[in-house]
Amino acid sequence: MTIRLYDTSARQIRDFAPLTPGCVSIYLCGATVQSAPHIGHIRSGLNFDILRRWFAYRGYDVTFIRNVTDIDDKIIKKSAEQERPWWAIGYENERAFNDGYDALGCLPPTYEPRATGHVPEMIEMMRGLIERGHAYEADGNVYFDVRSFPEYLELSNQDLDELRQPSGEGETGKRDPRDFAMWKAAKPGEPSWETPWGRGRPGWHLECSAMAHKYLGPAFDIHGGGLDLVFPHHENEIAQAKAYGDDFATYWVHNAWVTMAGEKMSKSLGNSVLVSEMVKHWRPIVLRYYLGTPHYRSMIEYSEEALREAESAFARIEGFMQRVTEKAGETPEPATEVPPAFAEAMDDDLGVPQALAVIHTTVRQGNSALAADDKEAAVARLAEVRAMLGVLGLDPYDPHWAGEADRGEDLHGAVDTLVRLVLDQREAARTRKDWATADAIRDQLQQSGLVIEDSPTGPRWTLGPR
Secondary structure, three states: OOOEEEEOOOOEEEEOOOOOOOEEEEEEEEEEOOOOOEHHHHHHHHHHHHHHHHHHHOOOEEEEEEEEEOOOHHHHHHHHHHOOOHHHHHHHHHHHHHHHHHHOOOOOOOEOOEHHHHHHHHHHHHHHHHHOOOEEEEOOEEEEOHHHOOOOOOOOOOOHHHOOOOOOOOOOOOOOOOOEEEEEEOOOOOOOEOOOOOOEEEOOOHHHHHHHHHHHOOEEEEEEEEHHHHHHHHHHHHHHHHHHOOOEEEEEEEEOOEEEOOEEOOOOOOOOOEHHHHHHHOOHHHHHHHHHOOOOOOOEEOOHHHHHHHHHHHHHHHHHHHHHHHHHOOOOOOOOOOOHHHHHHHHEOOOHHHHHHHHHHHHHHHHHHHHOOOHHHHHHHHHHHHHHHHHHOOOOOOHHHHHHHHHHHHHHHHHHHHHHHHHHHHHHHHHOOOHHHHHHHHHHHHHOOEEEEEEOOEEEEEEOOO
């Protein structure tokens, strides 16, 4: 058994070999809390939640760090526009992110450090980099000297001589326009912290290098994030950490975006879909299925049609689970192991689409067993399905989804009462051999999105594709 992952730095899939046997350490670049999350933001957390779950299934002790960037230019700008404290905006949106992660079934991180809580660690790292000749102070700013680090840009595979990185606002005194700010000098009215070089605030990149060092040490296994972070953020993290003396991350894993009309979903483009709004119209478990089942390195083109297809596909799985549970008279426990084909797919660079195909194949086998009245085989297939869904965080019988299931059962009960009245009318028509009326009632129900099945115990209904 070997888990294999695509390593951005190596540009190939590599066998995973942990630094400490039986343990895996993961640092994921989390939210910049300048606004509420859209589904593109949450996809990253969800993809790495599945990776974390798979490592845990394979027996690893997982340490999972997901940071919060609670101070940056955008937060400060919104603070001025809204005339609210920067920390109030940050905390409000941090709560919104955590609500979104929780709604979609993401496990909480081992630690979730905030940037502003780690200024001492940042000062220590800057001091070390200045002493080693990799950084310098100018006008209260502290910059990283990119030419002092020969490996700079190896992650993104760029040429330094062709790189153009203009100075940001207030970034004065640079020796080279491509040098990046680790610390920004204080401006009137902005939040600031005291340092040996004057008051100021963190640059975006320094926080992650400092927090990864604090919580995972000078070397750890996996650093993750969205593709858009490869440059400049992750490139600059590497430069800071390695120039400081850390080995830093062994593997670099990046997830692709959620797009609309071919463009990366973002607040600035005005094409985002907020998680808080989405969960009002779609079941959270369906959103997780939609966002979590494509391969993590493939783009997701957002559309209502694709969401409806995901809803229908998941409904087929749930329908099978419900029928077996009804036949068994109880909910079978998950199997202790997933089928080998599922494990093989997950081991191969987290191949969730191939693993999902195994789930649907198992569902079809279970439905065949039900049709043959083979209760034992049907229960066995459901146990396998539960084990596989559990790894993906999609088991509807998991306690996390209990509230959603309760709400669904309440709605199902109300609809069932209404549908039963109509089905009773259909049965009365069949009894008097009024086949035209019986068929018309069935067709009308089907047009409303219900599938009617005649069984030896009477008619039953299920939701069909929307």
